[in-house]
Amino acid sequence: MSRLNAWPPTQPPGPTPPGGSSASAEIARGKPPMFNDLEPCLMPIVERPPVAMTRGEGSYLWDADGRRYLDFIQGWAVNALGHAPPEVSGVIAAQAHRLLTASPALHNDQAPRLARRLCDLSGLAAACFTNSGAEATEVAIKIARKWGRLYRQGAFEIITTEDAFHGRTLAAMAASGKPGWDTLFPPYPPGFLRVPFGDPRAVRQAIGPRTAAVLVEPIQGEAGVIVPPAGYLRELRDLADAAGVLLMLDEVQTGIGRTGLLFAHQYEAVRPDVMTLGKGLGGGVPVGAVLVSANANCLSNGEHGGTYHGNPLACAAGLAVLDVVAEEAFLSRVRELGEELRVALQRIGSDTGGVVRGRGLLWALELREARAQAIRDRCFASGLVVNAARPNVVRLMPSLRVTSAEIAAAAAILASAIRATMTAPATADAACSDPPDPTSLLLPHPRDERCTRSVPGGAAL
Numbered sequence: 019m020s021r022l023n024a025w026p027p028t029q030p031p032g033p034t035p036p037g038g039s040s041a042s043a044e045i046a047r048g049k050p051p052m053f054n055d056l057e058p059c060l061m062p063i064v065e066r067p068p069v070a071m072t073r074g075e076g077s078y079l080w081d082a083d084g085r086r087y088l089d090f091i092q093g094w095a096v097n098a099l100g101h102a103p104p105e106v107s108g109v110i111a112a113q114a115h116r117l118l119t120a121s122p123a124l125h126n127d128q129a130p131r132l133a134r135r136l137c138d139l140s141g142l143a144a145a146c147f148t149n150s151g152a153e154a155t156e157v158a159i160k161i162a163r164k165w166g167r168l169y170r171q172g173a174f175e176i177i178t179t180e181d182a183f184h185g186r187t188l189a190a191m192a193a194s195g196k197p198g199w200d201t202l203f204p205p206y207p208p209g210f211l212r213v214p215f216g217d218p219r220a221v222r223q224a225i226g227p228r229t230a231a232v233l234v235e236p237i238q239g240e241a242g243v244i245v246p247p248a249g250y251l252r253e254l255r256d257l258a259d260a261a262g263v264l265l266m267l268d269e270v271q272t273g274i275g276r277t278g279l280l281f282a283h284q285y286e287a288v289r290p291d292v293m294t295l296g297k298g299l300g301g302g303v304p305v306g307a308v309l310v311s312a313n314a315n316c317l318s319n320g321e322h323g324g325t326y327h328g329n330p331l332a333c334a335a336g337l338a339v340l341d342v343v344a345e346e347a348f349l350s351r352v353r354e355l356g357e358e359l360r361v362a363l364q365r366i367g368s369d370t371g372g373v374v375r376g377r378g379l380l381w382a383l384e385l386r387e388a389r390a391q392a393i394r395d396r397c398f399a400s401g402l403v404v405n406a407a408r409p410n411v412v413r414l415m416p417s418l419r420v421t422s423a424e425i426a427a428a429a430a431i432l433a434s435a436i437r438a439t440m441t442a443p444a445t446a447d448a449a450c451s452d453p454p455d456p457t458s459l460l461l462p463h464p465r466d467e468r469c470t471r472s473v474p475g476g477a478a479l
Contacts, residue, residue: 067398074101077417077424079403089403090416090428095239095271095380098298098339100417106301109338110331119329128333135340136309139280141289144315147328148306151270151296152185157308157322158233158266158292159189163209165264165316166230173230173263179215183240184233184268193233196240216246218253225257231264231292232257236282239271242411243382245375248286255288264314266292270306271380274298275343275418278353278378285377298418301339305332343418352378352418355425359414362429370436379418383432385410389439396435402428 071087073080077100079087092100099106113128120126133145148154159176166173178184180195191199192206195215200206211229213220215238225232232254238244251267258265267290272282276298279285283293291314296306326332342348356378363374363383373384385393388409397404407413412432416424 076100076102077420085401087398087401087403088424088428088431090414090420091403091405092415092417093302094297094405095276095415096297096300097302098274098276098343098418099301100419101302103301103342103419105338105342106303106335109334110303113331113334117330119326119331122323122325122327126328126330126333128330128337129328132307132333132336132340135337135344136295136307139340139344140293140309142293142309143312145307145309146317146322147333148296148308149304149324149326149332150185150306151268151294152187152190152306153324154270154294154296154306154308155184155190155193155268156187157317158231158268158294159193160322161292161308161310161314161317162231162233162264162266164321165314168316170230170262171227173228174209175211175226175228175230176209176266177211177213177221177224177229177232179234179238180212181215181238181241181244182212182233182235182268183238184235185270215241215244216250218250218257221254222257225261225263229261229263231266233266233268235268236272236285237277237377237380239380239413239415240407242384242407243376243380243413245377251283251286251288255286255290258291264291266290266294268294270294270296274339275349275352276378276380276415278349278356280344280349282377298343299339300332300335303332303335305336307336348418355379355418355420355422356381358422359416359420359425359429362425363414366429366433366436369433370440372436379416379420380414382407382411382413384408385412385436389436392439393432393435396438397431400431400435402431402435404428404432 070082071079072082074089077089079089079101081087089101092098117126129147132147136145137143146157148157162176163174176193178193178195181197182193182195184190184193188203189207191203193210195212211224213224215234221232234254236251237246255265265288267283269281269283273293273295274280274297276282277285281293283290289311291311293309294306295309299305299307356376359379359381360374360376363381366372367374367383371386375382375384390406390408390410390412393412394404394406405413405415414428416428
């Protein structure tokens with residue numbers, strides 16, 4: 019049986035920039051020696067194209083052969099300020115010369131500063147740090163369960179939503195609503211009840227005596243940038259208050275300026291009891307955070323921790339990012355650039371019958387047919403990195419410092435790729451019951467032999 023998107027891709031080679039070679043031509047010659055020698059040492063949990071990225075600056079990546087790529091995913095919204103921003107690289111270089119980490123049993127001078135800054139910016143009472151957004155989800159789950167035990171007669175259930183994405187640890191996967199995940203690693207931890215996203219009435223009906231919290235994303239990024247109806251978060255806040263349960267917001271992807279405000283929930287002037295952060299917080303350095311209200315600040319010594327949590331290197335990076343992103347002038351510019359990207363995508367959508375949705379600099383173009391993977395591959399061959407979030411959805415998450423010229427260049431490449439695929443047969447994605455893993459960049463690894471696309475959850479880029 020043929021494999022969908024088997025490498026090399028079938029599209030013609032992209033343009034060759036000065037000093038570089040065509041990616042498709044290079045790939046057609048086979049994997050470079052470094053991959054033959056080193057790739058077998060990696061567990062095959064993510065199948066990637068045989069191209070090694072060796073340098074980044076701003077909105078661009080360069081591979082080992084000197085070919086330049088315009089990066090419109092930025093590590094899944096991780097590089098808020100683009101690749102190798104001087105504010106972050108300078109700070110972490112200086113911090114590395116002073117102190118990388120002491121011990122989680124000792125204070126350092128950076129973690130309290132970052133905690134105070136986040137609390138001041140969010141209006142919440144306290145913070146703790148993790149290495150990732152998934153770990154932040156784990157902390158939020160612990161908080162909800164302990165809080166329910168203390169204040170709601172042992173309530174432990176958390177209401178989450180269909181198509182949600184909260185991370186890849188076992189409990190985070192149980193909280194998520196990605197199609198196909200239920201069967202990957204059973205049995206999952208119990209205590210999660212899923213309802214349709216964007217439907218406060220479903221949440222109201224689901225709340226019961228065992229409910230401790232409601233956990234949602236302000237915008238579902240991995241599901242294809244699903245924006246809920248206006249007022250959704252406000253209604254959830256009111257429901258949580260009326261029922262006496264916690265409102266927990268996963269801002270791992272939408273936070274740190276991604277939507278044009280520092281936190282996406284600020285568009286509705288609500289304040290969560292628990293908020294999780296990650297991705298853009300470190301500007302490329304791994305760090306996550308959990309912020310809580312005074313009411314939800316219930317964890318005690320020894321109930322959570324990690325060897326690297328709150329290390330001074332990561333916290334120094336977080337402070338450097340916030341020094342830039344938290345400025346209103348910066349956020350205003352993000353909103354302006356987001357409007358430019360929306361208009362560019364809208365033009366493409368009007369020509370191709372696509373639907374555009376998003377906010378700030380988090381956008382998706384939903385197509386009429388399942389061509390997202392073919393479009394993504396053609397874009398990559400032409401030097402543009404985008405994400406196929408669903409079989410018919412292309413997602414874009416550029417640097418918050420992307421320029422108007424870069425938006426125009428990306429739109430031109432994307433439009434060309436879409437036109438090229440419109441003359442080709444549709445992929446087999448639509449014939450499969452579940453969508454492929456939305457976090458795959460080019461080639462998800464695990465294969466479902468019943469159809470020619472990857473099974474859900476296959477990649478973990």
